[in-house]
Amino acid sequence: MCEVPVGGNPHQRKLKEEKLEEEVDLVDKLLQKSGCEEQHYKVQECMVEFQDWRKCQGVLKEFQSCMLKSQQKNQPRSS
Numbered sequence: 771m772c773e774v775p776v777g778g779n780p781h782q783r784k785l786k787e788e789k790l791e792e793e794v795d796l797v798d799k800l801l802q803k804s805g806c807e808e809q810h811y812k813v814q815e816c817m818v819e820f821q822d823w824r825k826c827q828g829v830l831k832e833f834q835s836c837m838l839k840s841q842q843k844n845q846p847r848s849s
Contacts, residue, residue, distance in 0.1 A: 804840035809833035 801807045809832050816826035823830065 804837055806833060806836035806840060809836045 798807075801810050809829065812829045813826060813833050816829050817823065820826060
């Protein structure tokens, strides 16, 4: 007899994995559009290395600054 995995319906799990993949793709697209990919990857590398966001404040601030500049550049100017 075949047992159903504890995680539930395998089809539902597959759909969740596909949705997660789409979300990751969206994040990548947004990072590319912002021009802040490099800073984002530095934040990720720092978090993997130290596993403590407090030790990554420098790279976090660089990423934040880059994202703010990108947002300001893309905001329509009001007259």
